[in-house]
């Protein structure tokens with residue numbers, strides 16, 4: 681059986697990291713090899729991006745280019761080799777976060793799509809949808825983007841740019857329900873459908 685490429689997207693505090701870890705463990709429990717990964721990556725470009733979410737001041741277009749550069753390495757070094765080895769790949773954030781966040785920062789959408797033109801659409805996109813006030817209330821740390829007003833724009837941008845096949849999950853539900861819905865989608869995909 682060949683592996684699938686699954687991306688989890690959503691605003692800050694939607695539950696992406698929690699759901700990503702749960703799905704990877706679920707796959708392994710089913711006897712399926714699965715790699716858990718994330719963006720920004722732990723590599724050098726990911727480090728600069730993380731600094732730019734704090735004190736390092738960059739222009740939104742510079743951040744957009746860095747996210748695309750980080751993603752290029754992520755695809756070449758981590759995602760493609762795992763998929764070629766028949767493994768599943770579960771990524772905590774991917775392309776659609778770039779389009780939504782950098783789009784909300786004012787970067788032109790056609791430019792964002794162009795600089796990310798190398799990045800394939802995943803087999804499965806799980807979008808965890810939650811109101812910004814709820815997402816922010818779940819978080820301890822604060823970074824550049826964790827502002828409810830900004831996240832409202834991000835959420836509206838996600839609604840515009842997500843691919844048609846994205847599976848929307850109501851992430852305001854109790855975590856147990858969110859995990860059950862997410863796992864159900866993955867189970868159906870293992871059994872055949874997309």
Ligand SMILES: Nc1ncnc2c1ncn2[C@@H]1O[C@H](COP(=O)(O)OP(=O)(O)OP(=O)(O)O)[C@@H](O)[C@H]1O
Pocket residue numbers: 690691692693694695696697698699818819851852853854855856858
């Ligand atoms: N459906 C839920 N109901 C209540 N709490 C939740 C739910 N989902 C996640 N949480 C909790 O909210 C916090 C944030 O979750 P998580 O780190 O998974 O979000 P995230 O989307 O990865 O956030 P970030 O964008 O900051 O990386 C965690 O403490 C997690 O346990």
Ligand SMILES: [Mg+2]
Pocket residue numbers: 696697698772
């Ligand atoms: Mg997270």
